[in-house]
Amino acid sequence: MSKVRSHLSQNEALLFERSSPGKKAYQLPGLDVPEVDAAAALGAENVRAEIQGFPEVSEVEAIRHFTRLSTWNYAIDYGMYPLGSCTMKYNPRINELVARIEGLAWAHPYQPEALAQGCMAVMERLETALLEITGMDAVTLQPAAGAHGELTGILLIRALLEKKGNPRKKILIPDSAHGTNPATAAIAGYAVENIKSSQTGVLDVGALEQLVTPDVAALMVTNPNTLGVFEENIIQAAEILHKKGAMLYMDGANMNALVGIARPGDFGVDVMHLNLHKTFSTPHGGGGPGAGPVAVKKALEPFLPTPRLKRSGKKLAWDYKRKYSIGRVRAFYGNFGVLVRALAYILAHGGPGLRNATLDAVLNANYIRRQLEPYYDLPYNSPNMHEVVFSDERQSKLGVRTGDLAKRLIDYGFHPYTVSFPLIVHGALMIEPTETESQRELDEFVEAMIAIAKEVETDPGMVKNAPYGTRTSRVDEVGAARKPVLRWKPA
Amino acid sequence: MLDACGVGSAEELFAHLPEAVRLNRPLALAAGVSEYEIVDYFRARAAENAHGYASFLGAGVYNHYRPVLVDTVVSRGEFLTSYTPYQAEISQGTLTTIFEFQTMLCQLTGMDVANASMYDGSTAVPEAAMMAVRATGKGKVLAAKSLHPEYREVLRTYARYQGMPVDEFGYLEDAGTLDLEDLESKMDDFTAAVIVQSPNFFGIVDQVKQAAEIAHRRGALLVVVFTEAVSLGLVAPPADADIVAGELQSFAISPSYGGPFAGIVATKEKFLRQMPGRLVGQTVDSKGNRAFCLTLSTREQHIRREKATSNICTNQALIALMATVFMTVYGKLGLRELAAQNLAKAHYLAGQVKPRFTGAFFNEFVAGSEGKSPEEINKALLKKKIVGGLPLGRFYPELADCMLLCATEMSRRGEMDAVAAAFGHAVTQVPEQPGAEVLA
Numbered sequence: 001m002s003k004v005r006s007h008l009s010q011n012e013a014l015l016f017e018r019s020s021p022g023k024k025a026y027q028l029p030g031l032d033v034p035e036v037d038a039a040a041a042l043g044a045e046n047v048r049a050e051i052q053g054f055p056e057v058s059e060v061e062a063i064r065h066f067t068r069l070s071t072w073n074y075a076i077d078y079g080m081y082p083l084g085s086c087t088m089k090y091n092p093r094i095n096e097l098v099a100r101i102e103g104l105a106w107a108h109p110y111q112p113e114a115l116a117q118g119c120m121a122v123m124e125r126l127e128t129a130l131l132e133i134t135g136m137d138a139v140t141l142q143p144a145a146g147a148h149g150e151l152t153g154i155l156l157i158r159a160l161l162e163k164k165g166n167p168r169k170k171i172l173i174p175d176s177a178h179g180t181n182p183a184t185a186a187i188a189g190y191a192v193e194n195i196k197s198s199q200t201g202v203l204d205v206g207a208l209e210q211l212v213t214p215d216v217a218a219l220m221v222t223n224p225n226t227l228g229v230f231e232e233n234i235i236q237a238a239e240i241l242h243k244k245g246a247m248l249y250m251d252g253a254n255m256n257a258l259v260g261i262a263r264p265g266d267f268g269v270d271v272m273h274l275n276l277h278k279t280f281s282t283p284h285g286g287g288g289p290g291a292g293p294v295a296v297k298k299a300l301e302p303f304l305p306t307p308r309l310k311r312s313g314k315k316l317a318w319d320y321k322r323k324y325s326i327g328r329v330r331a332f333y334g335n336f337g338v339l340v341r342a343l344a345y346i347l348a349h350g351g352p353g354l355r356n357a358t359l360d361a362v363l364n365a366n367y368i369r370r371q372l373e374p375y376y377d378l379p380y381n382s383p384n385m386h387e388v389v390f391s392d393e394r395q396s397k398l399g400v401r402t403g404d405l406a407k408r409l410i411d412y413g414f415h416p417y418t419v420s421f422p423l424i425v426h427g428a429l430m431i432e433p434t435e436t437e438s439q440r441e442l443d444e445f446v447e448a449m450i451a452i453a454k455e456v457e458t459d460p461g462m463v464k465n466a467p468y469g470t471r472t473s474r475v476d477e478v479g480a481a482r483k484p485v486l487r488w489k490p491a
Numbered sequence: 492m493l494d495a496c497g498v499g500s501a502e503e504l505f506a507h508l509p510e511a512v513r514l515n516r517p518l519a520l521a522a523g524v525s526e527y528e529i530v531d532y533f534r535a536r537a538a539e540n541a542h543g544y545a546s547f548l549g550a551g552v553y554n555h556y557r558p559v560l561v562d563t564v565v566s567r568g569e570f571l572t573s574y575t576p577y578q579a580e581i582s583q584g585t586l587t588t589i590f591e592f593q594t595m596l597c598q599l600t601g602m603d604v605a606n607a608s609m610y611d612g613s614t615a616v617p618e619a620a621m622m623a624v625r626a627t628g629k630g631k632v633l634a635a636k637s638l639h640p641e642y643r644e645v646l647r648t649y650a651r652y653q654g655m656p657v658d659e660f661g662y663l664e665d666a667g668t669l670d671l672e673d674l675e676s677k678m679d680d681f682t683a684a685v686i687v688q689s690p691n692f693f694g695i696v697d698q699v700k701q702a703a704e705i706a707h708r709r710g711a712l713l714v715v716v717f718t719e720a721v722s723l724g725l726v727a728p729p730a731d732a733d734i735v736a737g738e739l740q741s742f743a744i745s746p747s748y749g750g751p752f753a754g755i756v757a758t759k760e761k762f763l764r765q766m767p768g769r770l771v772g773q774t775v776d777s778k779g780n781r782a783f784c785l786t787l788s789t790r791e792q793h794i795r796r797e798k799a800t801s802n803i804c805t806n807q808a809l810i811a812l813m814a815t816v817f818m819t820v821y822g823k824l825g826l827r828e829l830a831a832q833n834l835a836k837a838h839y840l841a842g843q844v845k846p847r848f849t850g851a852f853f854n855e856f857v858a859g860s861e862g863k864s865p866e867e868i869n870k871a872l873l874k875k876k877i878v879g880g881l882p883l884g885r886f887y888p889e890l891a892d893c894m895l896l897c898a899t900e901m902s903r904r905g906e907m908d909a910v911a912a913a914f915g916h917a918v919t920q921v922p923e924q925p926g927a928e929v930l931a
Contacts, residue, residue, distance in 0.1 A: 015591050015819055026558065026825035031832055032904040033839035038725055038831060041838060042851045046696050048727045053598050054823040062819050063560060066588070070569035073576075073584035077568030091572050094526045099747075100562070103537025108548045109749035110881050111541050112873070118539030119748040132519050144610035144750065145805035147792070158652060167652075183792035183802035187621075189652035192797045235511055260518050261505055267512040277805065285565075285809025286585035287575035287769065288608070289751035305648075327648035331551060331613035331641040332749025340533065347532065350523030359501035366496045366504055383507045407580065416578050439492055465777070467580050473776040475579040480774035480786040484763070486604045487594040 003079065003413035003444050009471045012068040015055040016488050025059040053490065072471060073286070074415050080441050082368075084387045084418040084430030085178070085226055087256045087278035092348065095282065095341035104340060109332040113317055119336060120316035123309055126343045133354070134252075134272060135265025136295035140304045141334040146253060148329060149273025149292025150184040150220075152305060155326045156271055156296060157218050157247050158188055159303040163324065168217035168246070174203060176226045176422040181251060190217060197424055201227040201380035205236050212244045218271075222251040223264070226422040226430070227380050228365065228387035230257070238268025247271065255279040256434065257362060257386035260355025264295075271296045280342035291338040305329050360435035361386045364442060368431055371446040375453040379425050386434075392427035395453070398460045402427045405452055407474065408466035412448035545906040546878040547840075549855040549897025550692070551612070551639050551718040552749065553741045555829075556901060558820045561743040561813050570812055575769075575805070579784040580776075585808065586783035589771040592815045599723045599818075600737070601730035602757035606768040608811040609754035609803065612718055612738025613642045616686065617649035618767045618801055619736040619756055620657075623684035623712040625765045625800065626733075630655055631682045633711075635669055637662045637691035639718055640886040646686070655683075667693045667848025667857065671701055678709045688716040689729060693848055693895065694837070694855035696726055703731035712762075720814075721899075722853045724821075724830030734758045743817035744810055753810040766790065767801030829900060836898035836907070843911030847893050855897035857883065857890065860914065865894040871913045877906055879913070 038047045057065065074081075081088035099105065107119050127139050143149035154171065161167045171185040174195045182192040195211060198204040203221065212219075219241055223231045231237070238248045250264050250272035256279045258264070264272050276282050277290035284290075296304065306325045307318035318333075349357060362385050369378070369388040377393035392402040406416030406429070418430035433442060455463050465474065498504055505513075524532075546554055565571060569584055576582030576589075589607045596605035609615040620632045632650065634643055636659050643659070650657045660677050661670040669687060678685075685706040689697040699715055706713040715732035717723065720741040729735055740752040756767060764787070772786035792799040821829055833854035847857040858880065860868055865882035872879040884891030898907060 012587075014587070014594075016594065019822075022824070024822055024824050025560070025820045026822070026829075028825070028828055028832060028900060031835055033835050033907075035831070036835040036838045038834060041834060042696055042726065042853070046727050046851065047725060048723075051598050051724070051823055051826065054595065054826070055819045056822050056824065057819060059560065059820070062816070063563065065819070066560075066564040066570075066816060067567070069584040069587050070564075070567045071584065072582075072587070073569040073573045074578070074581035075569045076572035081574060083574060086574060088574055094529055096566065096571070098530060098533040100745075101533050101537045103540040103542050104533065105745040105747050106554075107540050107748040108546055108552055108554070108746045108878070110548050110550055110552070111544075111546065111878050112869070115541035115544070115873075115878070116748065118536035121539065122533070122536050129520055135514070144614065144807075145803075147802045147804045148610060148614070151802060155648070155652065178804075179791075179793040179796045179799070180802050180804050182797035183795070183799040186797040186799075187649075187653070187802050189654075230508055230512075232507070232509055235509065261514060262508060262512045263514050266514065275805075283571045283809070284574050284805075286570055286573045286582070286812070287808030288806040289610075289753075289808075289810055290805040291751075306644075327651075328613075328641060328644040329648055330645060330750075331611060331639065334749070335610075335751040336748040337745070337751050344529050344533070346520065347529050348523050348526070351518035351520035353523040354518060354520070359504075362504050363492060363496065363501045366498075367492045370495050370497075383504070385504075406578075410578070410581055415574065415581065470580045472580050472583050472780065472782045473778050475776050475782045475784045476774045477579070477784050477786065480772040480784050481789075484770075484786060485773035486590075486763075486770055486786075487597045488590070 004469065006469055009071055010068040012065060014488055015057060015065060016053055018061060018065065019056040021056060023056040023058050025057060025062045079413060080433060080437050080445055081415045082417045082431045082433055082445065084432040085253050087432060087434055088284065089281050089434040090436035091281055091283040092345065095344040098344050099337045099340045117316055120309060122340055122343055124316060126339050129346045130274060130293055130295060133259055134295045135263030137298040138301040138304060139293050139295040141293045141339055142305045142330050143292040143294055144330055144335050145288065145290035146273055146275040146292045147180040147184060149294045150180055151187055152294045152329050153249055153271040153273055154184055154188040156300045156303045159326050160300055161217055169215045171217055172211055172219040174221060176424050177220060177222060178251060178253060181220045200382050201229050202231050203233055203237055205233045208237055209240050212240055212246055216246045218247040218249050220249040220251060222254055224254045224257045224385040227389045228384040229380065229382045230385055234267045253278060254386065257358065259358045261358050271300060276338055276342040281345045282338045282341040289335050289338055291335040357435045364433040364435060364437055367442060368433055368446060372449055375450055376429065387430060387432035389425055390429040391425050392429065395456045396427055398456055400456045400460045400463050402429050404464045405429065408452050408463045409448060410467040411469045414445055414448060541878060544876045544878050547880050547896045547898065547910060548878055550881045550895050551738065552746045553719060553897065554899050554901045555721060555741050557743045557745060558817065560820050561816045564816045565809055565812055570809060576785060579782060583782060586771050588812055588815050590773065590783050592811050593771060595818045596755055596757055599728060600735045600757045601728035602735050603760040604763050605755055605757035606766055606770055608806040608808060609756055609768055610807060611750060611752040611754045613645040615736035615754035615756050616642045616716055617646045619714045619734045620646060620655065620684050620686065622734060622765045622767060623714060624655060626762050627683045627710065627712060629681050629683035632657045632684045632686060633674065633677055633682055634659050634686040635688060637693060638686055638688045638716055639692050665849055667695045667850040669698050669702055671698065671705060674702065675705055678705060680709060682709055682711040684712050684714050686714040686716060690719055690722050690853045693857045694852040695848060695850035696853060699729050700731050719853065721830050721833055724826035725834060726853060733762065739814040742814035744813050751807060751810050753807040753814055764790065765800060768803050768806060832900040836900065836902045840896060840898045840907045840910065843907065843916055844914045854899055855895055857893045858896050859893050868913045872910065875909050877909055879910065
């Protein structure tokens with residue numbers, strides 16, 4: 001295990017258990033206006049009693065609390081996060097700095113447009129860059145995350161079809177899709193029909209031809225798909241859909257394989273979302289915030305959410321008068337702070353740098369594939385792009401499943417890969433290294449994976465109970481769900 | 492690495508892409524620039540925005556001081572650059588803070604369970620409405636006109652394709668509180684949810700208890716929305732609600748031109764299974780130590796797919812952590828004192844400019860402009876480097892002569908006096924308070 005050795009971690013109680021009456025970590029300035037009696041101002045019945053159980057700690061206790069807890073996390077800053085389709089790449093700190101520049105961070109969404117031109121210019125520049133990268137005609141930055149973008153995109157399709165007279169009933173979704181795709185279709189009022197992938201792991205165009213009936217509103221695909229395989233028949237698929245008045249939606253989760261190489265707008269996509277917290281390096285922050293811009297072809301532009309950014313001469317303005325718009329999907333204009341970070345990433349890379357990142361991401365994934373193929377079963381032999389999916393076929397014969405292998409990987413100093421997804425691979429190990437990993441980090445990962453494959457042969461029982469090196473051993477998730485304890489209560 | 496992959500260049504790894512899909516030219520984006528130039532670019536953009544202005548804007552986004560500890564904590568790479576905590580063994584830091592977040596939100600709102608965050612307050616509202624529809628088996632939603640206008644727009648967008656009709660009911664012309672008669676008259680047995688905001692969009696602490704009675708009599712759920720979380724330090728929690736949907740921007744989340752913020756949905760125990768979004772639960776590890784993990788995920792899209800309670804996946808974890816640190820820093824005593832300061836500042840300002848409504852308000856209120864248009868008043872204030880209130884005509888044509896003014900602990904007395912002067916009022920003399928020199 002060349003990457004890790006153990007060190008002490010601090011124990012830390014919950015804030016509520018650490019509290020002592022009267023302790024505080026805040027200071028407020030003295031009031032420069034008269035105090036107001038709350039009961040008189042609000043009515044006694046509207047004034048609350050003290051907040052039972054709320055924390056009472058000192059400043060040093062507060063910072064130690066969160067610092068100690070932070071050390072219980074794995075993070076990109078510790079090492080590689082080979083999570084497939086999640087694109088966990090390095091998060092440049094310059095992006096954090098610029099998002100905190102006072103004139104941007106403290107801009108109020110309702111400040112006069114004349115005093116918000118800087119924010120709007122940032123958004124305009126990002127829009128322009130995303131359109132060039134995707135080859136689409138218009139983009140909205142309003143959606144807050146990928147799934148939110150999906151909902152926006154499907155609502156756009158629905159609005160266009162409705163205007164043509166029939167919103168239709170179904171969305172087709174390949175069996176390799178992310179769970180958000182069918183969940184989104186349902187929220188937009190559509191029935192979901194699954195399409196089986198072909199033997200090579202791509203869309204079966206013949207099957208698609210049969211499935212696209214006048215009831216079908218759209219096909220939602222991820223390209224490259226969740227096997228990391230480019231949908232080579234994408235142009236034909238788009239033609240089949242378009243011929244029958246249906247649309248092609250692309251989940252942009254895997255755009256890291258395409259930037260600067262191929263553009264969805266050039267291969268028949270009508271609507272797509274991007275995940276700025278994946279492809280454009282804004283930090284995941286333990287589960288968010290993200291941003292899920294939606295880019296569309298011209299025909300869908302009238303339906304984009306209000307307001308739209310509009311330039312007239314030197315001035316930028318918000319256009320609220322949009323007759324066909326689906327309406328707002330979120331208050332204000334989007335996760336602006338995330339947009340700032342994404343634009344900083346694009347400026348730092350520039351056109352050539354973005355393309356190089358794609359080349360490196362695909363090279364890294366192929367390198368891992370070559371190194372691990374002798375040890376793990378590769379269910380689909382198609383050329384892969386930015387990620388590679390193995391199965392636990394060989395290891396499960398010895399009783400060790402993908403989830404066990406993943407937990408053992410933790411002992412070697414890595415975050416697990418994506419486990420048991422896509423669902424079309426039995427016992428999937430889905431690995432995406434991204435471009436930001438060096439060969440040294442990749443080699444250490446490969447070394448760990450090979451060592452684990454060997455451990456499975458010699459001591460499968462040991463692997464099944466991993467991890468061993470973490471301060472928390474395997475967690476009882478079944479117990480957590482059976483008797484949910486979702487908040488602290490005094491004993 | 493190229494040798495290992497059996498190729499002469501990385502480009503060869505793309506050889507299988509059909510010719511027709513390729514971009515056979517460089518992206519039309521300038522070459523990359525240095526860190527220094529990036530800072531320069533964004534500083535220049537920031538300079539094009541309001542710079543060094545005092546502001547009396549609220550309306551869902553509030554100027555509150557951000558304690559230094561907040562950015563110290565969220566800048567730690569372990570929080571900033573970690574993934575969603577699916578792998579509990581190496582995510583206990585994030586999981587523990589979310590468990591604390593959920594607990595504090597329950598303590599604040601009087602609900603039994605709170606989720607790990609939604610995108611923001613505006614999207615929490617349709618999620619709460621859909622939750623009520625699932626829980627009641629009914630379909631209609633009644634939203635108060637005093638619910639944030641943009642939240643209502645988002646609700647309508649979500650509702651449109653779900654067979655979830657949305658109707659609105661009014662507010663009282665004099666008090667600015669809910670028009671309960673109007674609500675009563677629009678209730679029917681098909682109503683799943685009544686949605687009200689308190690403090691409402693006009694800043695008024697509204698009649699939650701009465702709205703709850705009306706909703707419950709017809710078997711509907713009451714959803715209470717808040718946009719000003721600091722009010723929860725002083726104002727009675729919406730304990731009569733069945734679902735609380737809120738925005739936590741006030742808890743050390745910078746205005747950031749409207750996002751990223753963090754929303755929450757909290758509810759009573761009995762509606763737990765209908766909750767959208769992630770939840771963290773307590774459990775043990777194999778050695779019997781207390782541990783936390785994501786739980787009840789059979790409600791969620793990655794397991795349930797089209798039958799999920801919501802399509803939400805990525806939420807606002809890091810932003811929720813900001814709120815958690817904020818709540819810790821202020822704590823039991825501080826949040827109350829902070830809220831009391833907000834109340835005092837807003838009432839000082841209101842004493843200078845006369846509120847339009849008689850209802851009791853927290854830290855924002857509607858001011859009639861008496862002869863001048865709100866735009867005129869704001870124009871005069873801009874010259875003094877003050878951004879005035881939000882003119883309401885855009886959202887409420889009947890209030891076109893009014894603006895929504897907000898004062899927080901960041902508002903200085905002198906600036907408030909300048910607002911009064913712009914309205915054409917002489918400043919009422921009140922005794923100076925100790926501490927005034929600190930802010931002068």
